[in-house]
Amino acid sequence: MFTGIVQGTAEVVEVREREAFRTHVVAMPEALRQGLETGASxxxxxxxxxxTALDGAHVHFDLMRETLRVTNLGEVVAGSRVNIERAARFGDEIGGHAMSGHVMSVAEVLFVEEAPDNRRLWFALPEPCVRFVFDKGYIGIDGISLTVGEVRRPTDEPAMFCVDLIPETLARTTLGERRPGDGVNLEIDPQTQAIVETAERFLQSRYEAI
Incomplete structure (x- = not known):
C-alpha cells in the first residue's frame, strides 16, 4: 500500500528493451535506498x-506488457525523472489517502492555469473513470494524492477535471514539468470506487426486481 505522499524524484539512467518487456535502472537517492531489498515494492x-536487483545506487525494476499498456511508464526514456514512493509500513503517517499502485488509466493534460503561488492543471477524464471522480474527492495522479478541484461534464465535449498544486508539490514531484499533451497515470480512490460500484449493483438489483 502507498499513501500518495511522494518522497522525491529519481532519474531513470537506463532502459533495457525486450519484446513486450523492459527493465528500468533507476538512480535512487541514498535516503530512499535505506533498507531497500530485492522484492520490495x-x-x-x-x-x-x-x-529486481540492487547495484549500488542503481535499482532495477521490471515492467511487464500490461504495465506498459495502461500506464505512462512506456514513454519513459533514459534521463526521465519519475516520482518515487516506498511502500507504507505499519505506523507510518497517512498524509494522503490509501493507494494500491494499480493505475486505471492515463489522462492527457489539456491546459495549465498559472498563478503567482500555485498552478491549476486540467486533465481529460477517461471514460472508464468518469463515474468515480467528484468535486473535492481524492485522486492519484502520477502517484500523488490530490484533491479534485472541479469536474466538468459538458454534454457536447469529453469530461475533464482539475487539481490545484501548491509550490511544495511542484518542487517535490514531476507535475511541475507537465505540459499540455502529456499523459499522467490515474488511480481512482479505492474507497470511492467500492462505494460507487456497490451502489450501482444495489440500484440495478432493485430495478430488475421491479
Missing part, C-alpha cells in the same frame, strides 16, 4: 513495481 509515477 516501490511506486514509480504511482505504479507499484518490484525491486
Amino acid at each position: 516501490v511506486a514509480h509515477n504511482g505504479v507499484c513495481l518490484t525491486v
Whole structure:
C-alpha cells in the first residue's frame, strides 16, 4: 500500500528493451535506498513495481506488457525523472489517502492555469473513470494524492477535471514539468470506487426486481 505522499524524484539512467518487456535502472537517492531489498515494492509515477536487483545506487525494476499498456511508464526514456514512493509500513503517517499502485488509466493534460503561488492543471477524464471522480474527492495522479478541484461534464465535449498544486508539490514531484499533451497515470480512490460500484449493483438489483 502507498499513501500518495511522494518522497522525491529519481532519474531513470537506463532502459533495457525486450519484446513486450523492459527493465528500468533507476538512480535512487541514498535516503530512499535505506533498507531497500530485492522484492520490495516501490511506486514509480504511482505504479507499484518490484525491486529486481540492487547495484549500488542503481535499482532495477521490471515492467511487464500490461504495465506498459495502461500506464505512462512506456514513454519513459533514459534521463526521465519519475516520482518515487516506498511502500507504507505499519505506523507510518497517512498524509494522503490509501493507494494500491494499480493505475486505471492515463489522462492527457489539456491546459495549465498559472498563478503567482500555485498552478491549476486540467486533465481529460477517461471514460472508464468518469463515474468515480467528484468535486473535492481524492485522486492519484502520477502517484500523488490530490484533491479534485472541479469536474466538468459538458454534454457536447469529453469530461475533464482539475487539481490545484501548491509550490511544495511542484518542487517535490514531476507535475511541475507537465505540459499540455502529456499523459499522467490515474488511480481512482479505492474507497470511492467500492462505494460507487456497490451502489450501482444495489440500484440495478432493485430495478430488475421491479
